[in-house]
Amino acid sequence: MFKKLIVFILIGVIGYMLTVTFSNIPLGENRIGSLDNPETVSAFYLNKSPQDLKVANTITAIVVNFRGFDTLGEVTVLFLAATGLASILYRKEDEEEEENIKHFAHRLNLPSSSLVRTGAKILFPLLLLLGIYVFIHGHLTPGGGFQGGAIIATGFLLMLISYKGFQTNHKVMVWLESLAGLGFVGIGLYGLIAYGSFLQNTGWTGNLNDLISGGLIPLIYIFIGIKVATELTNVLDILLNIKPRKK
C-alpha cells in the first residue's frame, strides 16, 4: 500500500515535470535556421547532404557518413546482443530440462495449416526481394540497412513458424555476418589509409538520385543490411528453437 503511494507520487511528479517542460516547446516551430549560413547541426546536414555528398536521403547521410562511427558501435551492440542471447540460452542436454520443456514442445511441434504453409512459401522470396531492395536503395528512398535487414528477418520468421523442420544454414549465416562486419571495418580502414581519417568518404560522389552515388555510403549500407538480417535471423532462430535438440 505504502509502495503504491510512493509509485503514484513519483509518476505524478515525472508526468507533471514532462508536461511543464514540453508546454514551453511549441510544436511545429522552425528551429533549424537558415541553411546558407548554417548555425545548427541540422542546417549543416541539410545543406551538405545534397550539395557535397550527393545523397538524396539526409537521414542515411547522417547515420552512415556524418555519424558513421556511431553506427559502427550500434552494429557492435546488436552483434553483442545476438552473442549474449546465444550464450545465455546455451545449455547442455540433460533429462531434467527436457522434462521441464515437454509441455511446451508438445504445442510447438503441432504442424501449421496448409494455408499458412503455402502462403509462407509464396511470401518468403518476395520478402527477401523487398528487403534487398530497401537496403540497396537506402540512400535514395526511405529505409536502409536496418529496415531492410528487419524485413528479411521477418521472412525468415515466417518460414520458421510455418515449417517446423525449417533450419537456417548456420555456417552460411556465420560467414555472411562476419564478412559484412569485416567489410564495414575494412571500408573504415580504407578511408583511414587513403584519405586520412576513419570512415572518410571518397572524393567521387556521382549525381544526386543515381543508384551509384554518394561514394561509399551505399556499400556501407549494404553491409549493414546483410549483418542486421543475419543477426536478427539468428536471434529468432535461437528463441524459437528452445525445444530440445536431437542428439
Place this chain on the structure above:
Amino acid sequence: MTEFQILFEQHKDLITIAVYGTSIALIVIGLYAVLMKKHLIKIVIGLSIMDAGIHLLFVAIGYISGGTAPIFSRGNENAGARMVDPVPQALVLTAIVIGFAITALALSLIIRLYKHHHTANIDQLNSLKW
C-alpha cells in the same frame, strides 16, 4: 501553404496536446508497468512502451509546420528549407535498434530464470533474500 499546413495551424493547440500528451502518457504508463507489475515479461513490455513514448516525443520535437520528409530529388537541391529536422529521426533510428537489443537480451534472461526457478514472478524469486 499546403492544405495540411492550414489544418495544422488551425488546430495547433489540439494537435500539440494530442501528440505531446500521447507520448508523455506512454512514458508514464511504461514507468507504471516497470514499477508495479510483478511478472517479468510485463516489466519488459513496460520498457518497450516507454521506448515508444520517447521515440514519439523525439520525432515530434523535430517536426516543422509544413515540412516534408528530408529526402531530396534531382533539381530540388535547395528544398532543404522546407524539410523537417533530420537529426532526431536519425537518433530515433539508433534508439530503435538499441531497444531491440535490450528487449531480446532481457527476454533471454527471463527464459533462463524461468527454466531455473519455474516462475517469472519477482515476488517468488527470493533465493537471494536474507
